[in-house]
Amino acid sequence: MMQYSPELVDAMHLLTAEAARTRSGAGRLVLLRGATGTGRTTVLEAVAGQAPALGLRTLHARCSPADTGISFATVLQLLGPVPEFADLAVDGDERATAAGLWRVLRAYAEDSPLLVAVDDVHLADGPSRRWLVESARHIDRLPILLVVGERSQYDLDPPAPGFAHTLPPALVRTHTLAPLTPEAAAGRVRDAFPGADPAWVEDCVRAAAGSPLLLRALLDDLREARHPAVPTATAALYPGAYPGAVRWWLDSAGPATTEVARALAVLEENTGAALPDIDITPLLAELTAADPTRVAGWLTAMTNLGLLTPGPDCRPRYPHPLLRDAVLAGVPAARRRAVHRAIAEAMLRHDAPAETVARQLLATGPVTAPWAVSLLQDAAALALFDGRAEDAVGYLRRALDEPLSDDRRQRLLTELGSLEYAAPRSSAAIPRLAEAVRLPAPPQDRVRAAVALGTALTGRGRTRRAVEVLRSVDGELNGHPDLVRTLHTATVLLSDQDQEIRQEVYRRLSETAEHSPELVGPAGQALLVRHAASAGLTSARDAMRRLRALLAEPTDPLTEPFLVGTAATVAQWADELDEAARLVDRGLAGQRPDLLHPMHQALINSRWDIAAARADFTDPVAAPETVTPGNAHAHILVALVETGRTAQAAELVAGLDLREAADSWELNRYLYARGVVRAADGDPAAALHDFLECGRRQSARDVHSPVVTPWRTAAAECRLALGRPLEAIALAEEELRLARIWDTPRTVGRALRVLGTATGGRRGLELAEEAVAVLRGGGPAGTEPARALLALGRQLTAAGEAARARDHLREAVEHAERLGALRLAELAEELLRKGGARSPRRRTGAGSLTGSERRIAELAAEGRTNVEIAALLHLARRTVETHLTHTYKKLGIRRRTDLRPALEQGAGRG
Numbered sequence: 039m040m041q042y043s044p045e046l047v048d049a050m051h052l053l054t055a056e057a058a059r060t061r062s063g064a065g066r067l068v069l070l071r072g073a074t075g076t077g078r079t080t081v082l083e084a085v086a087g088q089a090p091a092l093g094l095r096t097l098h099a100r101c102s103p104a105d106t107g108i109s110f111a112t113v114l115q116l117l118g119p120v121p122e123f124a125d126l127a128v129d130g131d132e133r134a135t136a137a138g139l140w141r142v143l144r145a146y147a148e149d150s151p152l153l154v155a156v157d158d159v160h161l162a163d164g165p166s167r168r169w170l171v172e173s174a175r176h177i178d179r180l181p182i183l184l185v186v187g188e189r190s191q192y193d194l195d196p197p198a199p200g201f202a203h204t205l206p207p208a209l210v211r212t213h214t215l216a217p218l219t220p221e222a223a224a225g226r227v228r229d230a231f232p233g234a235d236p237a238w239v240e241d242c243v244r245a246a247a248g249s250p251l252l253l254r255a256l257l258d259d260l261r262e263a264r265h266p267a268v269p270t271a272t273a274a275l276y277p278g279a280y281p282g283a284v285r286w287w288l289d290s291a292g293p294a295t296t297e298v299a300r301a302l303a304v305l306e307e308n309t310g311a312a313l314p315d316i317d318i319t320p321l322l323a324e325l326t327a328a329d330p331t332r333v334a335g336w337l338t339a340m341t342n343l344g345l346l347t348p349g350p351d352c353r354p355r356y357p358h359p360l361l362r363d364a365v366l367a368g369v370p371a372a373r374r375r376a377v378h379r380a381i382a383e384a385m386l387r388h389d390a391p392a393e394t395v396a397r398q399l400l401a402t403g404p405v406t407a408p409w410a411v412s413l414l415q416d417a418a419a420l421a422l423f424d425g426r427a428e429d430a431v432g433y434l435r436r437a438l439d440e441p442l443s444d445d446r447r448q449r450l451l452t453e454l455g456s457l458e459y460a461a462p463r464s465s466a467a468i469p470r471l472a473e474a475v476r477l478p479a480p481p482q483d484r485v486r487a488a489v490a491l492g493t494a495l496t497g498r499g500r501t502r503r504a505v506e507v508l509r510s511v512d513g514e515l516n517g518h519p520d521l522v523r524t525l526h527t528a529t530v531l532l533s534d535q536d537q538e539i540r541q542e543v544y545r546r547l548s549e550t551a552e553h554s555p556e557l558v559g560p561a562g563q564a565l566l567v568r569h570a571a572s573a574g575l576t577s578a579r580d581a582m583r584r585l586r587a588l589l590a591e592p593t594d595p596l597t598e599p600f601l602v603g604t605a606a607t608v609a610q611w612a613d614e615l616d617e618a619a620r621l622v623d624r625g626l627a628g629q630r631p632d633l634l635h636p637m638h639q640a641l642i643n644s645r646w647d648i649a650a651a652r653a654d655f656t657d658p659v660a661a662p663e664t665v666t667p668g669n670a671h672a673h674i675l676v677a678l679v680e681t682g683r684t685a686q687a688a689e690l691v692a693g694l695d696l697r698e699a700a701d702s703w704e705l706n707r708y709l710y711a712r713g714v715v716r717a718a719d720g721d722p723a724a725a726l727h728d729f730l731e732c733g734r735r736q737s738a739r740d741v742h743s744p745v746v747t748p749w750r751t752a753a754a755e756c757r758l759a760l761g762r763p764l765e766a767i768a769l770a771e772e773e774l775r776l777a778r779i780w781d782t783p784r785t786v787g788r789a790l791r792v793l794g795t796a797t798g799g800r801r802g803l804e805l806a807e808e809a810v811a812v813l814r815g816g817g818p819a820g821t822e823p824a825r826a827l828l829a830l831g832r833q834l835t836a837a838g839e840a841a842r843a844r845d846h847l848r849e850a851v852e853h854a855e856r857l858g859a860l861r862l863a864e865l866a867e868e869l870l871r872k873g874g875a876r877s878p879r880r881r882t883g884a885g886s887l888t889g890s891e892r893r894i895a896e897l898a899a900e901g902r903t904n905v906e907i908a909a910l911l912h913l914a915r916r917t918v919e920t921h922l923t924h925t926y927k928k929l930g931i932r933r934r935t936d937l938r939p940a941l942e943q944g945a946g947r948g
Contacts, residue, residue: 783816
């Protein structure tokens with residue numbers, strides 16, 4: 039019996055014991071009960087096969103629905119050719135026929151003890167069933183073991199009385215076959231596929247759902263097709279034993295149960311990982327016109343059998359997508375759509391969440407119901423709120439299938455196109471937005487669509503076409519000056535991406551502001567302030583004064599994002615970083631994720647710029663995945679260099695492709711950052727090329743101020759490295775002239791530092807000291823104070839003032855370490871060592887730790903998290919992580935738990 043599964047061994051033991059009793063002349067009825075697929079037939083066949091060894095002659099019959107109309111079909115199958123059959127009135131008196139057949143059975147029993155095995159007795163014809171029940175009453179004194187297999191599974195149709203319900207309990211031994219346990223099922227899978235991956239085995243077990251029948255069929259299919267993974271659709275299976283087994287299970291359950299099983303599968307098809315937040319029992323009952331009580335009982339019974347399993351929401355669901363797909367096999371697509379629609383409508387009546395209903399509508403096709411579009415839009419809004427833009431796109435695409443008025447379709451196309459633009463490799467956004475612009479709609483909606491289309495076109499490098507679109511809509515807005523101002527402002531902002539168009543647009547804006555300022559509005563005036571600031575024509579103080587006045591004026595809601603975003607940019611240039619951050623937050627809070635707007639990316643860029651100005655080398659927003667370089671890449675490159683990861687920065691540069699990059703200010707910013715990487719990597723000639731190209735492109739846009747990128751001072755340092763000091767001085771002097779116009783400590787201090795280094799001598803030393811003084815007495819300046827102190831230290835060392843040099847270099851180290859600018863800190867340390875500073879820092883062991891590294895290590899050793907340490911020391915989290923990385927390397931440890939012993943060991947040696 040060891041060839042049988044553990045689930046069948048108990049049944050075999052029972053039948054073996056009963057066979058011994060039968061040989062002694064005391065018969066018994068053994069009733070094998072179990073759900074479809076639990077192995078009743080397997081047990082009966084196994085018993086029949088062993089009957090000769092047990093001393094029993096076997097009479098075997100298997101009932102079939104095809105025989106139910108033939109009287110005594112099952113009995114005649116059992117008894118075989120009956121010589122006396124001609125004298126039996128099978129079609130006449132049932133009582134007389136039954137008596138005659140009983141005599142035949144007794145005659146067989148007198149010759150040899152009998153095993154009478156009847157499979158699927160619930161399908162027997164009526165006379166045979168009654169004959170078997172009556173026979174069971176009399177076999178207790180005969181050598182007859184009657185083994186009957188009966189399906190016992192909860193179905194929607196009320197069950198017929200069980201085979202043995204009228205027999206005395208003493209005459210019946212009942213054995214119920216349980217479903218496969220997960221352990222037993224996994225054992226069978228491993229027997230069939232030795233060495234299979236545990237996850238693959240678990241997948242098979244879930245798809246089999248506790249049914250030996252389904253497991254055997256699945257393994258047959260997988261063995262034939264040699265699938266490396268368990269598929270989720272039956273179309274991938276060959277020869278199709280598994281879907282055939284599922285179909286057999288459904289057919290045996292009856293049409294009512296099949297309808298509920300399929301309705302549940304359809305319900306799961308578009309509800310995600312969990313079933314809807316409603317009671318599915320009345321929902322299934324309503325969909326299938328079934329008795330809710332019977333539906334509840336069926337769900338419970340199927341869960342107990344393992345054919346359903348509790349989902350994340352504790353509601354029953356199919357344990358594997360393959361089983362669900364097999365249940366749905368053969369259901370026509372039109373029928374599925376109809377069921378999905380019925381489910382959606384039933385869910386509405388049960389107050390299901392909007393997204394739950396919308397998922398059903400995704401599979402219905404048009405329902406032409408007035409509630410459908412609104413519900414899909416509500417679902418899209420909820421998905422966007424949760425950050426699931428892809429789901430929102432799906433709902434809005436589906437909404438377009440419904441009948442819509444022109445103005446509603448126009449708004450929907452604008453929202454959908456805006457969301458699709460953000461999707462990687464999407465080509466649908468611009469055609470949808472173009473259609474939205476062409477459709478008749480209220481003026482405000484047409485402006486929103488035009489701005490969205492212009493933003494998308496500009497993002498794809500088609501700035502001139504974007505401007506043409508905005509101007510074409512502008513000509514149709516007579517009588518709407520506020521909307522005209524919005525289009526003009528959007529045109530100005532988008533023109534920043536194209537050198538020629540920018541000059542033309544700003545010239546028109548300046549002329550309009552001079553002659554008809556009311557046509558420009560606060561947002562347009564703000565853009566002119568920004569233009570003056572980047573052109574080197576105004577100071578930071580004056581620019582901020584004008585912008586604050588503009589922010590205080592009443593502003594149209596459509597143009598307010600332009601005003602706030604522009605003000606944030608200039609505030610960041612002016613080192614009013616807190617104010618800039620508040621403006622960015624205000625601007626982003628007013629942005630709609632489903633409405634493409636040129637200021638959204640500008641605000642994101644400002645957030646990056648603010649972080650860089652603060653020397654916050656953590657990632658303020660997610661790094662872009664595109665290979666086209668932009669502003670975010672530029673800041674990431676600089677941050678990598680500042681934190682001593684030049685090699686990683688060089689790898690990022692190698693992975694970015696400039697061939698597809700459109701001519702824009704973002705490309706200029708990237709060229710500057712690439713120059714920083716190349717300079718740090720010891721290639722001043724290549725770096726100089728990048729800095730000069732950045733400057734050429736900026737100057738062509740009338741952007742001369744160093745507030746955008748300080749390319750002149752960066753190029754001057756490369757000129758010095760290449761032995762061309764006069765050219766370096768010219769570049770630094772020009773930057774200092776422009777910096778004094780803008781007049782912030784950061785820009786002036788930087789220009790003074792580089793000019794002092796290029797000039798050299800006593801005049802150079804004076805300029806370096808002035809740079810330090812300016813930066814010490816001003817506002818936020820990032821790493822510039824450390825750079826100025828480093829430059830001053832170098833010049834003092836060259837002038838023979840070693841003691842003063844060491845003081846400034848130590849201060850530079852402390853400032854750089856506080857910001858996490860490890861590259862600057864290491865440069866200053868190297869100069870200290872070369873200058874003969876006392877107690878040079880050891881490069882390994884506890885004594886080699888800087889003050890900042892030791893403070894952070896002590897806090898980490900106390901059990902503080904990186905976030906807690908950053909808050910306590912007012913540092914960026916990335917700074918803490920970088921310090922700990924260097925600390926581990928110096929101490930020769932790998933884990934946080936090793937910090938305390940390593941620090942204490944170092945203290946003991948001291």
